[in-house]
Amino acid sequence: MRIVIFIFAMLIASISIVSGQGIGSPGTIKDDGKFAASTKQLNQFFRRFNGEESPTDGNVRYYPTDSAYHSVSLRRGFLQILFDNQTSSVNPELKKQFSDIVLSANYPQYLNFHREGWYAEVQADFIYKGKRESATLILKIQSEGLGYEWVIEEVSFAPFKNLFNKPVGDSKDFLHPLSHELGFMNLRRAFQDSKLPESFTESSFKPDYLTLFLYEMKQNNLRYDTVTDVKFHFFQIDGWYFEVNQFNRPGFNTGWLISNLVKLNPGDKDTIQKYIYDQN
Incomplete structure (x- = not known):
C-alpha cells in the first residue's frame, strides 16, 4: 500500500513540475499564430505529434473518421513548435531529416502511448537516515488488467553507489x-x-538497487519528500532518440517540447540507455 501511495504522489507532483529554463537565442523559428497554443500536457504532445487535434487551442480532437486526422500538413505545422526553439541547440538540418522521416509518405511514423520505447526520468528528493538525498527514478508504462499503469523500473541513488565495490x-x-x-x-x-x-559472489553479480531502495523504505529508513524534475525519453521513431522537457516561460514555444534530438548510429541506443539508467 505504501508503494502505491508513493507512486501516486509522484504522479500528482509531476503534473505541476516546472523546469527552470532560460529564454532567448538566435535562430528562433517564428510561429505564424496558427499553431500558437502551448503544449500544456504530455498527452497533448502525443496528439500534436500524431496530428490528432485542432491546430489552434486543441479543443477539438481528431479521430480516424475525421479528414484532418494524421494530416501531413497538420503534423508538419505541429512539429515546428514541438521543439524547444529558444534554448536548445538542435541543428535545423537534423530537425528537417527527422521531420522527413516522421512524415514519410511511404512509412509515416507515430508515437504510441501504450507501446514500449519511451519512459519517464523523475528526479525526487527523499529523506534517508535523516539526510536529504536525491534519487533518479526510471518509470515506464505497462499493461495491468484492462488498463495501464506507471511502474518504477530502476533507481539511481547516491548513497548506494559505493555500497557494493566488488574487488577484481x-x-x-x-x-x-x-x-x-x-x-x-x-x-x-x-x-x-x-x-x-x-x-x-559470481563474476556477473549486479546488485538490485531498486529492491534495496524499497527495502530501506519498508524499514522506515527512507521517506519520500517531493519530485523536483521530470523528463521523458523516446526511442519509438526508428533510428532516432529524442528527449522531452517542460518549459515554462512567456510566449508560444512553451510546455512539453523536444529539447534533444539524436540520429542513432549502430550501438548508440545502448550507449544512451546506459547513460540514462546510470549504468556506466
Missing part, C-alpha cells in the same frame, strides 16, 4: 575450490571476517 583480480578474496571438502565451514571468511562479502 588479485585483490579479490575467494573461497578455495576445495571448500566443499570442508563442508563450506570457511564461509565465515565471507560472512564474518570480510567487509566485502560481495567478493564471494
Whole structure:
C-alpha cells in the first residue's frame, strides 16, 4: 500500500513540475499564430505529434473518421513548435531529416502511448537516515488488467553507489575450490571476517538497487519528500532518440517540447540507455 501511495504522489507532483529554463537565442523559428497554443500536457504532445487535434487551442480532437486526422500538413505545422526553439541547440538540418522521416509518405511514423520505447526520468528528493538525498527514478508504462499503469523500473541513488565495490583480480578474496571438502565451514571468511562479502559472489553479480531502495523504505529508513524534475525519453521513431522537457516561460514555444534530438548510429541506443539508467 505504501508503494502505491508513493507512486501516486509522484504522479500528482509531476503534473505541476516546472523546469527552470532560460529564454532567448538566435535562430528562433517564428510561429505564424496558427499553431500558437502551448503544449500544456504530455498527452497533448502525443496528439500534436500524431496530428490528432485542432491546430489552434486543441479543443477539438481528431479521430480516424475525421479528414484532418494524421494530416501531413497538420503534423508538419505541429512539429515546428514541438521543439524547444529558444534554448536548445538542435541543428535545423537534423530537425528537417527527422521531420522527413516522421512524415514519410511511404512509412509515416507515430508515437504510441501504450507501446514500449519511451519512459519517464523523475528526479525526487527523499529523506534517508535523516539526510536529504536525491534519487533518479526510471518509470515506464505497462499493461495491468484492462488498463495501464506507471511502474518504477530502476533507481539511481547516491548513497548506494559505493555500497557494493566488488574487488577484481588479485585483490579479490575467494573461497578455495576445495571448500566443499570442508563442508563450506570457511564461509565465515565471507560472512564474518570480510567487509566485502560481495567478493564471494559470481563474476556477473549486479546488485538490485531498486529492491534495496524499497527495502530501506519498508524499514522506515527512507521517506519520500517531493519530485523536483521530470523528463521523458523516446526511442519509438526508428533510428532516432529524442528527449522531452517542460518549459515554462512567456510566449508560444512553451510546455512539453523536444529539447534533444539524436540520429542513432549502430550501438548508440545502448550507449544512451546506459547513460540514462546510470549504468556506466
